[in-house]
Amino acid sequence: MDPAAGQSALPHTPSPERQRALLTLLADDDPVVSGAIQGQLLAGGATTLAWLRHHRLHDDPAVRLRVREILLRHGRTQADLDFLDFCNRHGEHFDLEEAVWLFALTRTPDANIAAYRAQLDGWAEEARPFIEAAEDGLRVVLGLNLVLFQRHRFHGSGDDYYNPENSYLDTVMDHRRGIPISLCCVYQFVARRLGLPMVGIGMPGHFLCRYQTAQEEHLIDPFHAGALVTRGEARRRLEHFTLGDLESHLEPISARRCLQRMISNLHIIHKERREPDEALRLQRYLMLLSR
DSSP: OOGGGGGSOOSSOOOHHHHHHHHHHHTOSOHHHHHHHHHHHHTTHHHHHHHHHTTTTOSSHHHHHHHHHHHHHHHHHHHHHHHHHHHHHOOSOOOHHHHHHHHHHTTOTTOOHHHHHHHHHHHHHHHHHHHHHOSSHHHHHHHHHIIIIIISOOEEOOTTTTOGGGGSHHHHHHHTEEOHHHHHHHHHHHHHHTTOOEEEEOOTTSOEEEEEOSSOEEEEEGGGTTEEEOHHHHHHHHHHTTOOOHHHHTSBOOHHHHHHHHHHHHHHHHHHTTOHHHHHHHHHHHHHHTO
């Protein structure tokens, strides 16, 4: 078959004979042939992709691999469009959790977001008795820490800090480890389900959470198992970065700037790893978020 013939989209579900021919060519060792068929299938639209999904468990390992590659490419392309649309439609303030999940889908489009949300719901319900019995904010924080860091063993990924998986909420929840900003997201999202006054604090170099009421304030470091950070310690951290004005750095960070910081961390990682495709994808997001 002339590979160029694979450039036209499939107008409808192929016949059984046509399906067999396409799948045979898809598994071809010649990358020009298999690439042309992949392009044809991707251009075929929802109907073509629907029948293609039935072949995810095909008997031929090469077909299985190529089918999954096509579905992954399609899923990422759609997730990319959805995420860009979300960022374009919202200003400085939006539902950070929704944005973080949309961002996770750009990497793992088949992630079961409903299941992850249900898991966050479950952790919140597990913490609820401690929160309801708490006499003050300190005990509220200790209750959250007990559930997330002692029972479920979330921890900072100190030995593999620059692994991209530490920045995507699905893999952070799977592995129970992350970097300061991603662990702060888990902490905030559980706290929000409990109606707690918890916000993210974009301290330079190390993201924190803050619990604050009219009576008290607690700075919390989820990267270090929910350790409490005093204002004096926070001020010393700023001095390390030769930055002053503690109060401005203790202001809650907006959802847009939090998302921008998460993606910026990843962008730096992929640039240093010399992974230009990922770096370029993330740069597109950063350009939109910086507006």
